[in-house]
Every structure is written in C-alpha cells, then in structure tokens.
Amino acid sequence: MSDSPSLLTASRRFPPSRAFVESASINATRLAEMRVAADDDYVGFWAKLAREQLAWKTEFITALDDSNAPNFRWFADGTLNASFNCLDLHLATRGDKLAIVFESEPGARRTYTYRQLHREVCKLANAIKSLGVGCGDRVVIYLPHTPEAIIAMQACARIGAIHSVVFAGFSATSLKDRIEDAGATLLITADGSVRNGSSIELKRAADDALQAGSGSIKNVIVLRNTERPVDMKAGRDLWWHELLEGQPEHCEPEWVSAEHPLFLLYTSGSTGKPKGIQHSTGGYLLNATVTCQWVFDLRDDDVFWCTADVGWITGHTYVCYGPLANGATVMIYEGAPMVPDAGRFWKICQDYGVTIFYTAPTAIRALMRAGDAFPKSYDLSKLRLLGSVGEPINPEAWMWYHEVIGKGRLPIVDTWWQTETGAIMMSPIPGAIDTKPGSCTHPLPGIFVEIVDEAGTPVTENSTGGYLVIRKPWPSMARTIWGDNPRYIKTYWEQFGPDRYVVGDSVHRDEDGYYWILGRVDDVLNVSGHRLGTMEVESALGSHAAVAESAVVGRPHEIKGEAIVAFVVLRGDRPTGEQATALSKQLRDHVGMQIGAIAKPDEIRFTDSLPKTRSGKIMRRLLRSIAKGETVTQDVSTLENPNIVEQLAYPA
Numbered sequence: 001m002s003d004s005p006s007l008l009t010a011s012r013r014f015p016p017s018r019a020f021v022e023s024a025s026i027n028a029t030r031l032a033e034m035r036v037a038a039d040d041d042y043v044g045f046w047a048k049l050a051r052e053q054l055a056w057k058t059e060f061i062t063a064l065d066d067s068n069a070p071n072f073r074w075f076a077d078g079t080l081n082a083s084f085n086c087l088d089l090h091l092a093t094r095g096d097k098l099a100i101v102f103e104s105e106p107g108a109r110r111t112y113t114y115r116q117l118h119r120e121v122c123k124l125a126n127a128i129k130s131l132g133v134g135c136g137d138r139v140v141i142y143l144p145h146t147p148e149a150i151i152a153m154q155a156c157a158r159i160g161a162i163h164s165v166v167f168a169g170f171s172a173t174s175l176k177d178r179i180e181d182a183g184a185t186l187l188i189t190a191d192g193s194v195r196n197g198s199s200i201e202l203k204r205a206a207d208d209a210l211q212a213g214s215g216s217i218k219n220v221i222v223l224r225n226t227e228r229p230v231d232m233k234a235g236r237d238l239w240w241h242e243l244l245e246g247q248p249e250h251c252e253p254e255w256v257s258a259e260h261p262l263f264l265l266y267t268s269g270s271t272g273k274p275k276g277i278q279h280s281t282g283g284y285l286l287n288a289t290v291t292c293q294w295v296f297d298l299r300d301d302d303v304f305w306c307t308a309d310v311g312w313i314t315g316h317t318y319v320c321y322g323p324l325a326n327g328a329t330v331m332i333y334e335g336a337p338m339v340p341d342a343g344r345f346w347k348i349c350q351d352y353g354v355t356i357f358y359t360a361p362t363a364i365r366a367l368m369r370a371g372d373a374f375p376k377s378y379d380l381s382k383l384r385l386l387g388s389v390g391e392p393i394n395p396e397a398w399m400w401y402h403e404v405i406g407k408g409r410l411p412i413v414d415t416w417w418q419t420e421t422g423a424i425m426m427s428p429i430p431g432a433i434d435t436k437p438g439s440c441t442h443p444l445p446g447i448f449v450e451i452v453d454e455a456g457t458p459v460t461e462n463s464t465g466g467y468l469v470i471r472k473p474w475p476s477m478a479r480t481i482w483g484d485n486p487r488y489i490k491t492y493w494e495q496f497g498p499d500r501y502v503v504g505d506s507v508h509r510d511e512d513g514y515y516w517i518l519g520r521v522d523d524v525l526n527v528s529g530h531r532l533g534t535m536e537v538e539s540a541l542g543s544h545a546a547v548a549e550s551a552v553v554g555r556p557h558e559i560k561g562e563a564i565v566a567f568v569v570l571r572g573d574r575p576t577g578e579q580a581t582a583l584s585k586q587l588r589d590h591v592g593m594q595i596g597a598i599a600k601p602d603e604i605r606f607t608d609s610l611p612k613t614r615s616g617k618i619m620r621r622l623l624r625s626i627a628k629g630e631t632v633t634q635d636v637s638t639l640e641n642p643n644i645v646e647q648l649a650y651p652a
C-alpha cells in the first residue's frame with residue numbers, strides 16, 4: 001500500500017457555487033433520483049440511457065448478456081455506428097457549428113464545422129475502403145495530436161475498421177510490436193510533428209518499424225503536417241492529400257453490432273508486454289456520451305478542452321468520441337504546455353473562450369511552479385468548470401487550481417478511471433456535491449465499487465484502506481485483451497473472485513464516504529499520468545548487450561508524480577565515475593528507442609547485484625525506499641546478499 005491516507009485526507013469541503021448549481025443539468029435532487037434508479041435496476045438504468053442517448057439502426061432487445069461472464073456483452077443485438085452518432089446526427093441541427101478548433105505549437109490555426117468534419121471523415125473513409133480495408137480490419141494510427149487524428153479514428157469507425165492509436169511519442173519498436181500484435185493492414189502516420197520546438201520524425205519511425213517486421217501492413221497513408229522531407233515507398237506509401245482527391249463526400253456508415261470492437265488501445269500491465277485493451281462500439285459510446293453530460297455538465301455553448309493526447313484513452317473518450325457524440329466544440333492543441341512559456345494553456349483558454357478545461361495533475365503542478373503571473377495575465381473569465389485526471393491530485397495542486405485558475409468559484413472534477421474502464425467511473429457531479437481536494441468523491445450512478453482486503457473480504461469500516469474492485473459490469477468496460485482472453489481473465493477477474501473486476505489501485509474511504517485513490521498496487525508506474533510497467537522498462541534495459549539484470553521502481557517526483565529509477569547489474573564490472581555517466585546515457589537512450597522518451601529512467605544506479613530473497617524474489621519494497629533516499633530500517637537479514645544494501649544506497 002502507498003502512503004498513509006491521513007496525509008491526503010483534508011477536512012476542507014468545497015460546495016459548488018449557487019450560480020453553478022442553479023444552471024447545472026444535474027443537481028443533488030436529480031443525482032439522488034439517478035442513484036435510486038441505478039441501485040434498483042442497474043441493467044435497466046443503462047438500457048434506458050442507451051435508448052435515449054444513442055441513435056440505433058436497429059434497437060437492441062437484450063441489454064446485458066452475462067452468459068459468458070466475465071466476457072460481458074452489452075446491447076449486442078442492437079446495431080449502430082459510432083461515427084454516425086458523432087457526426088451525421090448533428091448535421092441537421094448543428095451543421096455549421098464548430099466541431100473542432102485547432103492550434104499547433106508554432107501557431108497554425110484551423111477549424112472544422114460539423115459539416116466539414118463529416119465531409120473529411122467520409123472522404124478518408126472512402127479512401128481507406130478503396131485500399132481494401134474492411135469491417136473488422138485493424139488500422140494503426142500513429143499521428144500527432146491533430147484534427148486528422150480524429151478524422152482517422154472517425155473514418156475507421158465509419159467503416160467498422162478497428163483503430164489502434166499509438167501515441168506519437170512511442171518509438172519505432174513500440175509501434176512495430178503494436179502493429180504486429182494487432183495484425184494491422186493499414187498504417188496512418190504523418191511526416192512529423194513539432195513539440196517543444198523540435199520535430200518528431202514520425203514517418204522515419206514508421207519506416208523503421210516496417211523495416212524491422214510488421215509484414216501485415218499493406219499501405220501507409222502519410223499526412224503532410226510539417227513539410228519535412230520523407231521517403232515514400234512506391235506502391236506502399238500514399239500521401240493523405242493525394243489519396244483524398246476526388247473521393248466522394250458521402251460514405252454510408254457500416255452498421256455494426258454494439259459489441260463490434262471500436263478500437264484497441266495498448267496499455268502497460270505488470271508484464272513486459274503491453275496489452276491491447278479492446279473496447280466495444282455501443283457500450284463504450286454510451287458511457288463516453290453520458291459522462292460528458294454528468295461530469296462536465298456539457299452544454300451546447302461550451303468550448304471543451306481536454307488536453308490529453310489522442311494516443312491515450314483520455315484523448316479517445318474526451319476528445320474524439322464523448323464530446324462529438326454530444327455535438328460539442330472541441331479544442332485541440334498540438335504542442336507542449338510551456339512553449340513559448342507557461343502562459344500557453346491560459347492564452348489558448350483566453351483566445352478560444354474555453355469554458356471547460358480538463359488536464360492532468362502533472363501539468364497543473366508544472367504550471368503552478370511557473371508562478372501565478374502567467375494565468376493572471378490572461379482573461380480566463382469564460383472558464384466555468386475544471387477537471388483533473390491521470391493520477392491522484394495532491395491537495396496543494398488542487399488548491400492552486402481552485403484559487404488561481406478557478407478564482408475560488410469554479411467546481412473541480414477529479415475524475416478517476418482507466419484505459420480499461422473506457423470512461424470516468426468516479427468523479428464529483430459538479431452541481432450536486434461538495435468536493436474535497438484530493439478525493440474523486442463517489443462512483444457515478446450505475447457504477448458499483450467495493451474495497452476489499454488482501455483476502456478479498458469487503459472492508460466495511462470507513463477509514464480502512466484496501467484494494468478497489470468493481471462489483472457490477474458497466475457498458476464501457478473493456479471486453480477483452482486482443483488475442484489473449486486468458487490474460488484478460490487472469491489480470492482482471494481472478495484475484496478476488498469471478499465477480500469482482502480488479503482495478504489495481506489502492507483506495508481509502510473517509511468518514512463521509514468519500515473515496516481517495518492512493519495509487520497502483522501492482523508493478524505499474526504512473527509517470528506524468530502515463531502508465532508504464534516496471535517490467536516493460538526492465539525488459540527494454542535487458543535488451544541492451546551490456547545489461548545482465550535490472551530492477552525498476554518509482555520514486556515520488558514533484559512534477560511528474562513518479563520518476564523512474566533503475567538498478568542495473570551489468571554483464572561486466574560495475575562502472576564508476578565518467579564511465580558510469582556515459583553508460584547511463586546510453587541505457588537511457590536505449591530505453592527511449594525501445595519504448596519511447598517517456599520511459600527513459602530518471603536515474604540509473606549500477607550495482608553488483610540486486611537485493612533478493614533466498615527464493616530469488618527481488619525486494620522491490622526495499623528498492624523503493626532506497627530510491628526515495630530513505631534510511632533502510634527494514635529487516636534485510638533474510639536477503640541472500642544483505643551486504644548489497646550499502647552499495648545500493650550510497651552508489652559510488
């Protein structure tokens with residue numbers, strides 16, 4: 001378990017302002033009614049919402065099919081199309097409304113109305129079809145955070161192709177692994193992207209990935225985004241703009257079962273191999289849609305800005321699918337928050353009249369550190385709601401967000417969820433409950449959680465922490481791990497019995513029944529809100545010729561939440577001084593090449609051996625406290641090599 005909950009438990013409560021409550025779509029009374037309905041019949045609750053909120057081609061009859069539990073199926077005999085719900089549905093009423101407002105880091109601006117977005121999606125969908133991609137085929141999208149990434153996702157959804165977005169910060173090796181695992185036939189990428197002033201060579205990484213394998217790819221569509229020169233392989237590579245020329249502006253949506261996979265998204269677990277989380281069309285879209293209304297109080301005149309990259313689940317649910325299904329205006333910024341300075345986010349909020357701002361604690365902390373002068377020099381008066389996601393938000397950052405950005409009057413929604421849950425699971429309903437800095441408050445209506453101890457026994461007493469589990473299926477739950485259903489069952493449905501979804505987080509409930517997420521309990525790190533497996537980094541290190549063995553742990557970091565510390569045993573002698581510095585750099589770069597820059601260890605400590613029990617298990621807890629710089633007070637006498645502790649703690 002992580003730090004003691006008492007450190008987090010603030011007694012401060014912040015009720016929503018009267019003005020917010022009065023205009024909110026859900027107030028306390030309405031929330032109570034929703035809870036009663038969901039508690040009474042959760043399947044009926046979701047079924048009613050699915051009928052009201054989504055446009056179906058054929059209505060479903062069976063809401064929940066649990067005959068193959070834990071492979072639950074929702075609305076499976078109904079058919080629909082996600083892109084139709086996000087685009088076509090709005091043409092009559094909001095055709096000329098802005099769907100996307102875009103700015104790039106160097107300052108290029110572009111907008112798309114719903115009609116324009118619909119047209120671009122249809123053209124790309126037709127183009128993809130002309131390449132032979134059909135319903136159920138996998139398309140890997142390796143694009144920067146641009147409108148075209150959304151267009152590509154929507155185009156896949158339109159024809160029933162399953163997209164798998166690979167974050168543009170991932171390396172060629174990561175891309176190759178994901179393409180191969182998914183058996184994708186089409187890759188959509190760009191010449192490059194500009195971030196922090198330097199260019200990311202996406203096409204080159206794509207070429208490296210394809211050279212190294214990934215034989216299933218037949219074509220590569222290349223978006224011209226930076227005008228950087230790229231190699232185009234004849235017969236395989238096609239320019240996006242050339243391919244779209246002359247494509248019809250209408251594309252009949254493919255009507256698929258609600259259970260048809262909408263997308264795969266790879267995420268880290270406690271093994272070296274990322275898992276392809278498979279999401280459905282109907283259930284996923286339902287939770288994406290309603291959580292925008294419940295949690296963000298989304299209205300027609302909002303400008304909604306979720307800063308997450310489309311390469312993560314947050315970008316899928318709260319940039320691409322949820323807001324568009326609600327006909328909202330979405331802000332997209334392709335760039336870093338500190339360019340040219342720490343005022344960039346606030347300038348964007350001002351320039352585009354952003355009303356709802358949703359970001360990660362790591363960004364909030366970095367912006368907080370840059371000082372109040374930046375936000376104070378911009379007009380943030382259009383903002384009406386703030387959100388946080390990705391990791392526990394420390395009360396200090398929450399208070400800064402509240403006071404400096406929210407001027408003490410805006411509600412903050414601290415939203416807890418995961419790649420696997422598809423949409424927000426726990427969060428304040430902003431017009432209905434008081435918030436507490438650092439708590440995600442309560443599960444949403446229709447979501448049933450429980451805290452259990454090591455043995456799986458429910459913890460009923462408040463103030464006692466434990467493992468978070470989810471007790472009932474929900475529509476946007478992951479359906480399986482692509483190509484590995486046994487791993488899906490083993491990872492999520494075994495530890496505490498077949499009817500408890502294992503979250504992997506520890507949690508504590510306070511005396512008022514508020515939930516406080518404490519962090520991961522498995523070997524998963526959370527670096528700047530990004531999930532990384534310690535084993536994944538270890539296997540990247542292990543693939544370097546000089547490395548014999550390594551152990552990777554997280555250490556608290558002021559801005560990033562967690563920093564990566566690697567303890568490394570080399571095949572040869574333990575290096576010291578300059579040699580150690582040089583090798584550290586080499587290994588960091590190697591991990592960057594294997595996974596991506598986000599996985600580069602912050603610190604590498606070379607050691608003669610790792611602390612192991614006599615049965616050969618690495619004592620990670622010990623390494624964690626050493627990495628933190630704590631004095632070792634644990635009993636190390638059971639170690640196979642107790643003498644190593646000195647060397648680990650005080651590296652030469």
Ligand code: WT7
Pocket residue numbers: 267313314388389390391392393414415416417418419420440503504505517518519520526529530531
């Ligand atoms: C893990 C999921 C879901 C969006 C981004 C991350 C942690 C996420 C919160 C929050 C405390 C949070 C959990 C979770 N997490 N949001 N509001 N408070 N912790 O998605 O990469 O699938 O990671 O992020 O540990 O299990 P992800």
